Amino acid sequence: MKNITIADVAKHAGVSKSTVSQFLNSRFDYMSEKTKKKIEVTIEELNYQPNIVARSLKQKATFTVGVVVANILHTFSTQIIRAMEDAFHEQGYQIIVCNADDEPEKEKKYIEMLLAKQVDGIMIFPTGSNLDLYERMKQMQFPVVFVDRTINNLNIATVMLDNHMAAKLAVDQLVKKGRKRIALVTTSIIRNISPRVERLEGYKNALIAHGLPVKEEYIKSASADKISSVLEKMFRLASPPEGIVAGNDIVLNEVLKFMKERNLNIPNDAAVIGIDEVPFASFFTPPITTVAQPAAEMAKKSVELLLNQIKNKDENEFVDIYRFKPSLIERDSD
Missing domain, CATH: 3.40.50.2300 (Response regulator)
Structure with missing residues (x-):
């Protein structure tokens, strides 16, 4: 069975290869709804599957980020990760979620695995014990955002509750x-x-x-x-x-x-x-x-900070701590 290429999609849809490429990369600024629909229908008819590896090599990005959560059993962890996934998906990114179980050694292995997979950035709910690894990532100018927890003197962008x-x-x-x-x-x-x-x-x-x-x-x-x-x-x-x-x-x-x-x-x-x-x-x-905790707002800010680092790698000073205000939900137990 022949592999369907961008050229095949372009020919079938009656558009240029660059137009198909723009569609695949969600660049619709100068694309009419008619052209978008034509390409979308053609991709479905031909069952075209983009070559993700080739795309990653060409753009020097995997469009994948890691999330290393300290303990996924916390309700807040699942709430904010769910909101992160939505926000990243809107930007064309996939996420890999790893649960460290509050164990520094497990966290270290997951971070090293994600680095080996060449993810574009990592969200970390830090256990607090892998200081050398956090520092090394900082020196590499690798995109990192801390969530829920902060570590003094590391100057890593952090999103957390007040x-x-x-x-x-x-x-x-x-x-x-x-x-x-x-x-x-x-x-x-x-x-x-x-x-x-x-x-x-x-x-x-x-x-x-x-x-x-x-x-x-x-x-x-x-x-x-x-x-x-x-x-x-x-x-x-x-x-x-x-x-x-x-x-x-x-x-x-x-x-x-x-x-x-x-x-x-x-x-x-x-x-x-x-x-x-x-x-x-x-x-x-x-x-x-x-x-x-305002999980959705915290997730949105975390994603924004990480994508800013990924897209602006020459600008590595993203060191603020962003604290979000909690709210009291009054019921009958007090």
Whole structure:
């Protein structure tokens, strides 16, 4: 069976090869709707398959980017990756998603694999431990954007939440509802992962601003499988917490499971607010108040920053940190 070429498509459609090439590269500025439709129908009739390898060699691009996510189990991770995929698709790019499971060695292998595949750029939700590799990519002027987490002194463009504000919104809401003994529970603060550290700082600052004491017995970090025992000890205190800020969606799941298993009433026994919106929040009983991240807007900015680097490789100073404001979604759990 003969391989169909651009020349065959052009001849069949009655246009030039350059016009077909412009169509394939989504350059429609000077192309009529009639010509576009004619080429589209011809491609379908001839079952033409563009030679992606040849196109990549000619344009010195693979039109593929990598996304190395720290932990795909987080609802926010899946939300923002889905939005990234849409944004990249609109620009003619495909994405390869890799899940590092918060393991630096796994992250390193994925980044090296993506570099070997000659992707045009990489989005990284950094684990924080591959500093030499991040620095090497920076020196290579390889297009990189950090998402959700930042690393000091690397000067890599970063898109993330205003985590201090996220914690403040949660504490402010609990205080408004008359709660004074407010706890923060988060997953393990390892490698100083910035969202967890910043949310803890924001929580402490908010308590101080309200004239409330910062008590270490109300501040707990643990792996997901240990959160239940952490909560058990907290609720055995002489003065157990009246409100709990769950540092992320994984913690929120564990908090809700713990309270249901102990027949603790939300919000009467303890109010609960989760940082990060979750799909079940609106129909849980009671509906859960959350602090949501603007995932779509963050994805759009991340894609914009990476494509700017890919298309303007001589301009390698893309070093700002872009922080997005969270929003409080009030329901009945506080």
